[in-house]
Amino acid sequence: MSTASELPEDFLSSGTTAPLLSVKDLSVTFPTDDGDVRAVRNVSFDLNPGDVLGIVGESGSGKSVSSMAIMGLLPKNAIVEGSIRYRGEELNGRTYKQMQPFRSKHISMIFQDPMTSLNPVYTVGWQLAETYRAHHDVSKKAAWAKAVEALELVGIPQPDRRAAQYPHEFSGGMRQRVVIAMAIINDPSVIIADEPTTALDVTVQAQILDTMLRLQAETDAAIVMITHDLGVVAGMVNRVQVMYGGTVVESGPVDDVFEQPRMPYTVGLLGSVPNPASLGKRLTPIKGAPPSLVNLPSGCSFSPRCPLVAEVCHEWEPELEEAGPNHTTRCHRWEHLATVDQPQRLFLHDEIGTVENPAVFAAARPDESLEVTAAHGSLVTDEEAK
Ligand SMILES: Nc1ncnc2c1ncn2[C@@H]1O[C@H](COP(=O)(O)OP(=O)(O)O)[C@@H](O)[C@H]1O
Ligand code: SF4
Numbered sequence: 010m011s012t013a014s015e016l017p018e019d020f021l022s023s024g025t026t027a028p029l030l031s032v033k034d035l036s037v038t039f040p041t042d043d044g045d046v047r048a049v050r051n052v053s054f055d056l057n058p059g060d061v062l063g064i065v066g067e068s069g070s071g072k073s074v075s076s077m078a079i080m081g082l083l084p085k086n087a088i089v090e091g092s093i094r095y096r097g098e099e100l101n102g103r104t105y106k107q108m109q110p111f112r113s114k115h116i117s118m119i120f121q122d123p124m125t126s127l128n129p130v131y132t133v134g135w136q137l138a139e140t141y142r143a144h145h146d147v148s149k150k151a152a153w154a155k156a157v158e159a160l161e162l163v164g165i166p167q168p169d170r171r172a173a174q175y176p177h178e179f180s181g182g183m184r185q186r187v188v189i190a191m192a193i194i195n196d197p198s199v200i201i202a203d204e205p206t207t208a209l210d211v212t213v214q215a216q217i218l219d220t221m222l223r224l225q226a227e228t229d230a231a232i233v234m235i236t237h238d239l240g241v242v243a244g245m246v247n248r249v250q251v252m253y254g255g256t257v258v259e260s261g262p263v264d265d266v267f268e269q270p271r272m273p274y275t276v277g278l279l280g281s282v283p284n285p286a287s288l289g290k291r292l293t294p295i296k297g298a299p300p301s302l303v304n305l306p307s308g309c310s311f312s313p314r315c316p317l318v319a320e321v322c323h324e325w326e327p328e329l330e331e332a333g334p335n336h337t338t339r340c341h342r343w344e345h346l347a348t349v350d351q352p353q354r355l356f357l358h359d360e361i362g363t364v365e366n367p368a369v370f371a372a373a374r375p376d377e378s379l380e381v382t383a384a385h386g387s388l389v390t391d392e393e394a395k
């Protein structure tokens with residue numbers, strides 16, 4: 010197998026029609042004493058230059074493990090199956106060292122915690138310069154100038170002076186800007202940002218996201234924006250993939266997924282966190298906990314929490330199927346969901362304790378005879394009530 014450094018110069022810059030990054034049926038399993046943790050199952054996506062893809066899902070849904078698999082940064086015991094192609098070149102199966110030519114220069118990553126990428130004992134200028142020198146044969150002076158330029162590019166005032174400072178001399182927001190400078194200094198084609206603003210306050214978050222979008226427009230890099238916060242993806246991405254229980258449960262153009270979600274989990278997610286679509290509405294958490302990745306429920310992994318669950322949902326896991334143009338969903342009952350007026354009300358009983366409009370539930374499960382218990386607002390079928 011050839012490594013990137015052995016590839017012809019023009020191979021990595023042009024000359025192939027393959028997507029920039031193509032992930033196909035990526036699965037990651039961690040063998041543990043308690044059993045196999047199936048952290049990621051059959052995740053697929055393609056990225057082309059300029060694409061901004063959002064990956065959203067609750068904590069533990071496999072977002073970070075997917076990105077670490079792409080970067081070749083998982084621990085050795087991880088079993089990584091499927092294909093990860095960068096401009097047609099297979100990355101899965103490469104050792105940490107064989108991945109080195111790709112990291113930073115072609116695909117770079119921004120972590121949630123800036124101190125994952127920064128070393129407290131070196132100045133930020135030195136660290137940026139060394140990151141640049143790892144892929145460019147230039148003098149220390151030229152690399153330092155490049156470091157200062159990168160700091161300026163990400164909006165750090167007085168970059169000359171700041172380059173000589175240590176990470177602890179920067180505020181949280183400024184430190185995350187340094188990490189972004191680190192991620193872009195080698196002009197990568199793909200930037201994977203894993204919850205890059207989660208630790209920051211809202212104003213700083215917005216500034217950082219603005220900076221990332223500006224850089225993206227200037228460089229035409231493709232971005233994968235990983236977040237549990239739908240507010241972040243709403244203003245930023247073109248496409249969104251929703252992850253649950255280690256797999257993609259819905260995927261599509263961001264406006265379609267927000268306006269016409271075709272998977273109950275997405276509906277629940279939209280109603281449980283603040284986002285533009287939830288303005289002025291109640292926030293309704295999804296009851297219950299994410300599934301155990303060692304013991305996944307049989308059938309649909311969302312079935313224990315799903316207000317639309319039916320018999321078939323326990324029988325087999327739905328395949329991803331087309332629910333609209335470029336819009337896919339993993340739900341046996343998406344066509345039914347599409348007919349539900351105000352689908353977010355499916356989750357309302359969790360929060361208000363009484364059902365405001367039982368007709369909504371009746372419409373949601375027409376094939377079952379329903380009785381709504383007014384006392385605690387839960388939904389009881391005739392079968393269960395006996
Ligand atoms: N090294 C590991 N060994 C065993 N399980 C792991 C390991 N790394 C991650 N996991 C598990 O994989 C699942 C997905 O984790 P992660 O991708 O970090 O979730 P997210 O980023 O969506 O919050 C979690 O259940 C986590 O505990
Ligand atoms: S398959 Fe069934 S349980 Fe899963 S999300 Fe769809 S309706 Fe709910």
Ligand SMILES: [Mg+2]
Pocket residue numbers: 072073074203204
């Ligand atoms: Mg994570």
